[in-house]
Ligand SMILES: [Zn+2]
Ligand SMILES: [Zn+2]
């Protein structure tokens with residue numbers, strides 16, 4: 001049987017000291033956002049928390065492997081939740097940025113293909129962003 005971890009337990013497992021703000025930010029990210037989001041999205045959703053606190057919290061979560069960072073070409077750094085329980089083992093997932101609605105979708109079931117690098121190069125992280133159309137925009141275009 002597999003029960004999802006509580007929000008508190010997820011943060012504790014990642015080595016994060018619990019504070020009310022961190023928990024509130026995590027709950028917003030985990031339960032209210034379904035795909036990639038930016039600092040501005042978080043600011044709009046949590047208007048009671050100042051921007052620098054939100055940014056520091058995002059950085060902490062990213063360093064603790066709870067979030068992935070994505071550069072989708074929009075100019076704003078995007079983040080998304082790592083869907084694996086064992087986030088340190090995660091190789092990341094593929095994203096699709098829709099050129100019509102400009103959303104960046106998490107394709108959590110599609111893992112990033114690993115490439116063999118020439119001798120001497122040491123990979124640290126890999127991002128994989130596909131540009132195209134989301135199902136909704138593709139269907140609307142076909143009509
Ligand atoms: Zn992940
Ligand atoms: Zn779209």
Ligand SMILES: [Zn+2]
Nearest residue numbers: 080081106107
């Ligand atoms: Zn994602």
